[in-house]
Amino acid sequence: MxxxxxxxxxxxxxxxxxNHGSFGGCPRAVLDEQDRIRREMEREPVRFLHREIEGRLDAVRHALGPFLGADPDDLAFVTNATTGVNTVLRGLSFAPGDRILVTNQEYNATRNAAVFAARRAGAEVVVVDIPFPVDDPAKIRDAVLAAVDERVKLLVIDHIVSQTGLILPVQEIVAGCTARGVDVLVDGAHAPGQIELDLDALGAAYYTANCHKWLCTPKGSAILHVRKDRQDRIPPLVISHGANSTRTDRSRFRIEHDWCGTTDPSPWLTVPFALRWFEEQVExxxxxxxxxxxxxxxxxxxxxxxxxxxxxxxxxxxxxxxxxxxxxxxxxxxxxxxxxxxxxxxxxxxxxxxxxxxxxxxxxxxxxxxxxxxxxxxxxxxxxxxxxxxxxxxxxxxxx
Ligand SMILES: Cc1ncc(COP(=O)(O)O)c(C=O)c1O
Incomplete structure (x- = not known):
């Protein structure tokens, strides 16, 4: 059957x-929508990419924000969760003696990005072991929070672990870290579409997530959510026109992140269609x-x-x-x-x-x-x- x-x-x-988990899988209707968008772009590339792109990205933000429980203003578009993670880790400044805390279940690429950021600053990455098999999420919460001390400047943690599929208790972990004055970068590569999200309630300083896994959008579609009070710390990974813009009609966060050089924005622009498509398929x-x-x-x-x-x-x-x-x-x-x-x-x-x-x-x-x-x-x-x-x-x- x-x-x-x-x-x-x-x-x-x-x-x-x-193995939908590794790279998702895109329904034909969503690919057709991407094709339609690309053709529209190629009919008048300047109108599409210069005059209209901000409005088009805003429309995606407004469709995606409620789905993620996020203020649309706090969403930047990135190509994938790896880029989201690198954007945060390379935007932040670390000092010798600082620690970045990760778990032993951290996704390898994310951990590598943490090691890279730590090394160039003379900081270190500390790994906390969390169990698998496991019978209670509280054991994970307790292990992580026990490793948070005054040397830890950032916790980097998966929301859903790639190897084990475990949903980590990030709500309690973020609350515990915030109480200790430690910011958290949540790698939610697998989260949108797999579990219900409320990023504003979660309150993490940084959260990155893929749409190309469980929302089934075309590959190259992900977001970086940065809490308002941290947005001035996180420039895009690629510095472009926004850096010396004198505009005041939009936040600097949006101006800088919305244009990182010419690229095909269609993977992001299909998000509203994909959200609706799933709604229509399943009662x-x-x-x-x-x-x-x-x-x-x-x-x-x-x-x-x-x-x-x-x-x-x-x-x-x-x-x-x-x-x-x-x-x-x-x-x-x-x-x-x-x-x-x-x-x-x-x-x-x-x-x-x-x-x-x-x-x-x-x-x-x-x-x-x-x-x-x-x-x-x-x-x-x-x-x-x-x-x-x-x-x-x-x-x-x-x-x-
Ligand atoms: C936890 C986690 N982080 C990051 C990634 C990387 O995602 P991407 O290759 O889309 O950047 C994955 C991919 O499976 C993942 O499971």
Missing amino acids: TSPYAKHWDLDPEVVFL GGWPAVRAHNHELVLEGRRLCCAALEIEEPCPGSMLGSLASMPLPPRPARDGAGELNPLGLDPLHVRLFDVHRIEVPVMPWPAPPHRLLRISAQLHNHVDQYRQLADALRAERLTMG
């Missing part, structure tokens, strides 16, 4: 696609989309855990539409356990090459050192997770 929604995506029918709109994906990933996880003969590694309430499971360690001998040149686990490669299943096997810092992560989006069907469970059995991957 296939999902009744699968017809809206051009995904390869020969592949069991259980109940976005809450129903999120609930559908959440239920589906939990069922997929149940099937995979049964095949692996393991306990579920965290409560379902700590997940959105990503879920990970520990796998037996890689075979130690005979070359069967070698990573391929792209750094992919041999099981990852076999699941695709032999079983035609696109699903990531990720390294993990603690035993058994690797995780299997599944995703659920409208295009997925429970039978796809049954196929994965069968493949795990065929690969004799039981932990028992």
Whole structure:
């Protein structure tokens, strides 16, 4: 069986696609809208990119703001969450002895950006371990807050962890950090469309998020939310015309961030269409989309855990539409356990090459050192997770 929604995506029918999490996946209607926007731009590029672009970006901000629970004025457009993270880390000034705190579950690229920013200032990155498997989000909150002391100038933390799919308790963590005078950069790469957001209530100084994952917009569509009292600290990563603008009709934050040189803005401009498209596809709109994906990933996880003969590694309430499971360690001998040149686990490669299943096997810092992560989006069907469970059995991957 296939999902009744699968017809809206051009995904390869020969592949069991259980990795929406890595790069999203764009429905045909959204790609058509992007195409329409690009054609409009190319009919009169100067009108579109010079006279109209600010108004067009404002319209996107006004559609996206309520969806994110954010004042539209506080949103800047960036190409991806990695750029959002770098914009903040390279905008801020650190001094020797300062600490940037990250967790051991931090996304590798984000952690690298923190290390880069720290090194050039003589500051250091400190890593706090948070558990997985885990039975209670309070254990994560307590571990993080226990590591926040007067040397910490910034906490960088994922909202939803890439490898484990865990939704971290960022509301309580941001509140605890704020009480200790420490700003937080939340990497919400996976959050919009996967979980409900209220960025104003969250109150983090900095929050970056992708639209090209769970909102299914074209790739290159993300935002950086900067709290008003921090906006003057964060110039864009690319300095352009806005830097010496004398305009006063818009905030400096908008003037500087809205133009970082010529680029194709269509991935951002499709956001309002994508938001509406999901509302129209599923009765109940976005809450129903999120609930559908959440239920589906939990069922997929149940099937995979049964095949692996393991306990579920965290409560379902700590997940959105990503879920990970520990796998037996890689075979130690005979070359069967070698990573391929792209750094992919041999099981990852076999699941695709032999079983035609696109699903990531990720390294993990603690035993058994690797995780299997599944995703659920409208295009997925429970039978796809049954196929994965069968493949795990065929690969004799039981932990028992
Ligand atoms: C937590 C986290 N941060 C950042 C990223 C990077 O996203 P992008 O490649 O769109 O910048 C990802 C991607 O999966 C992620 O999971």
